[in-house]
Structure formats: C-alpha cells, structure tokens
Amino acid sequence: MYEFEFKRPGTIADAVAALGAEEAQALGGGQTLLPTMKQRLAAPEVLVSLSGVPEMQGVCMDDAGRVCIGGATTHATVAAEAADNYPALAHLAGQIGDPAVRNRGTIGGSLANNDPAACYPAAVLASGATIVTNAREIVADDFFDGMFTTALDDGEIITEVKFPVPEAASYQKFLQPASRFALTGVFVAKFPGAVRVAVTGASEEGVFRWTAAEEALSADFTPDAVAGLAVSPDGMISDLHGSAAYRANLVKVLTKRAVAAC
Amino acid sequence: MTKVTMTVNGKSVSGAVEGRTLLSDFIREGLRLTGTHVGCDTSQCGACVVHVDGKAVKSCTMLAAEAEGAEIKTIEGMANPDGSLSVIQQAFQDHHGLQCGFCTPGMVMSAAALLAENPSPTESEIRKYLEGNICRCTGYHNIIKAIMAASGQSVADVAAE
Incomplete structure (x- = not known):
C-alpha cells in the first residue's frame, strides 16, 4: 500500500480534528479498508484509527429500551454482549466473516462502508435504528444512499448506533x-x-x-x-x-x- | 517512522515502523519471528493468525502501529517453558494434523483461541471456528481430531477419514 500518516486519537473530538486534514480517512477495524489499500484502490494521505477511542466502545441499553452500540465495537463483542437483549442482532454479528475478522471488524466501519452485501445494513434498516455521529443523528431510512454510499459527510464519524428492539x-x-x-x-x-x-x-x-x-x-x-x-x-x-x-x-x-x- | 512498543510472547519489544507496516511484517521482519506465516495477504487464509490481547487476529490485516501497548502471542510463544510442545502442538503431531505445515501456526493459534473461550467444543463448533483458516493438505479431519484430543475429548467419532 502507499505511504500515509497514521494517527490514533484517544477521543472523538481529537479524531474529528485529525479527519479535518486533506485526504484523511477513518480506519475502523480495517478488515475491508486495509485489503483495499493493499490493492491501491484506496490511498488516503492520513489514516485515523478509531480503535483507541474508549467512548466509542461497548454495548448498553438506553432509557428507551434501545440497544446502543459504540461505533468502534467489534462484531465479536456485539455477538457476545447483545445476545440477551437483541438475540437476532447478536446472531447476525456472530456470522460475519470468520472469528479473527470478527475480533477486528467494527459496526461503524461496516455501516460507513455500506458494502452492498454486508450484513449490518440489513439489521439497521429493518430495526429502524438511529445512526449517531459526532455531528447529528441520522435515521436508518435516510442513511443508506446506494452501493458504498451513505449520508455521512467527509470526516463524519459513526460514534454509536441505537437499535429499537423488536418483539x-x-x-x-x-x-x-x-x-x-x-x-x-x-x-x-x-x-x-x-x-x-x-x-x-x-x-x-x-x-x-x-x-x-x-x-x-x-x-x-x-x-x-x-x-x-x-x-x-x-x-x-x-x-x-x-x-x-x-x-x-x-x-x-x-x-x-x-x-x-x- | 513511528516507534511502537508492545509485549510479544511475554517480552517487551519496540521498533520503528511506517504507518503502513503490517503487524505481520513487524513480527516477521522486525522481530525475526518467522513462525507467523503470510499465505494470502488478503485476510482469507489465516496462516498469519496471532493473539492480540488474547484474541485471534489476522496479523496481515492489522497495522503494527495499532498494536501499540498490546500483548501479542505468536506461535513461538506456544511451546512449554522447557521447550517441549504444548498440549495443542503435541496433539497436532500425534494426530497428523499437518502435512506441509504452512497453515499450522495459524491453525494452532486459532485452536488455542477457541479452547480458551470454549474448553470442550463439539466437532461442529471446531469446524465453524476454523472457517477463516485454510489448509490445502490435510482435508481438515486430522486437524479437527487434534483439537478434539487437545481438549481431552475422544476423537473416535470425528467424521470421515
């Protein structure tokens, strides 16, 4: 892959600032982006890893009974920690890729990439989930905008996804x-x-x-x-x-x- | 170049890496630990699996800089302290779980990660866990047997020969 400058901020605010650079790109778990960069199909000048941002990690329930998942949470963590409150979502996460991929790949990375064959977009759209970014909240029906395209602006980060839990x-x-x-x-x-x-x-x-x-x-x-x-x-x-x-x-x-x- | 520091097989190591240096390259070329193999370099084959903070990860699809501060375990860290083979490694030998051996480091690391989270997996759980590890020699059956044996279970019922 081509050379780039690597940054690993510790807060959402620092990540947003780092993504303000020219040709900057956010890195989730890298399970799609790194292979893409190896093939030189992507060549960011600044790569901003989101793996060191604790406030974007983890699974919890909010007061409205929604399952809330930090944008940098891995598929393996979702498979384990959403199992009690939203089993179908946990089951989906546990079928993505293979175990080693699930230990790196993240929900935010999957959604921001919007691969036409990815699993998470189906869960988000069917659940009527809300995508929370550093700037705003986007409802699922407004988020996906065609193959590999979303409503995210340049430098906007998915910090959390809130899933209403179906019957x-x-x-x-x-x-x-x-x-x-x-x-x-x-x-x-x-x-x-x-x-x-x-x-x-x-x-x-x-x-x-x-x-x-x-x-x-x-x-x-x-x-x-x-x-x-x-x-x-x-x-x-x-x-x-x-x-x-x-x-x-x-x-x-x-x-x-x-x-x-x- | 950035300096990274991590613990590899219990030893603190550091080195200068480019942003684009892969963890697999740092391990193989920076540390000269060449037991971790790079087969496909596209995160399909699993020959490069190592443990990062206890979890199986494809080291060809992670940047070395992202392992800053992490605890890494490679195949070189799997043997017993006296140098003898660990239970999993010995089981691979006993059950002929390898032929050319190229995939074996990744297989052993994945097997160890599986047994750490599930000490008595069923045959089907083992096969499912190894979906990201490709072997072109054995046809997998002997690998499954080795992992069944390493977990203290009978191998008599493992499917086809």
Missing part, C-alpha cells in the same frame, strides 16, 4: 462461502403494529426495504403471507455466484425462512 426478529443469510459476505440476506423485524423487512446482497442499489412484504406480513405474520408476492429481478446484482433472477428468488425464500424462525 421478534430473524436474519437469514445465504452465505457466499468465498467472501463470507451474504450472497443475499434478509432481516425481518416484527414491531407492535408494523413489520420491517430489509434485504442485503441483492440490489445494485445496496440494502433496501421490501415494502410489499412488510405490508403483507403486517396483516398476516406467517411465511405464506409473502408466497403470492413477486420480486422483480430488475436492478438485482448478477454475477458468477448468482443471476439476478436467482437473487430475486432468494429474497422471497429467505424472507419466508426469517418469518418462520421468528
């Missing part, structure tokens, strides 16, 4: 075994009076809500409720691992499985 939820990941990302993944979250369904790995626009399924499941929360719905392959990802039609079919199959598992 029941399940994430079904159809594993792409080489990358260990989702070939397609569906997160179903059942709240009182409303069901949210978020799909990752399928659309060329990145994570999205399957609103037709949400309506059907809000009326009748059974796997068969989505049986009659059609998923269009238009705009779905098509690659050597699966055609657009294959992914469109997976969306429905995985939604049914998620509802059955709730």
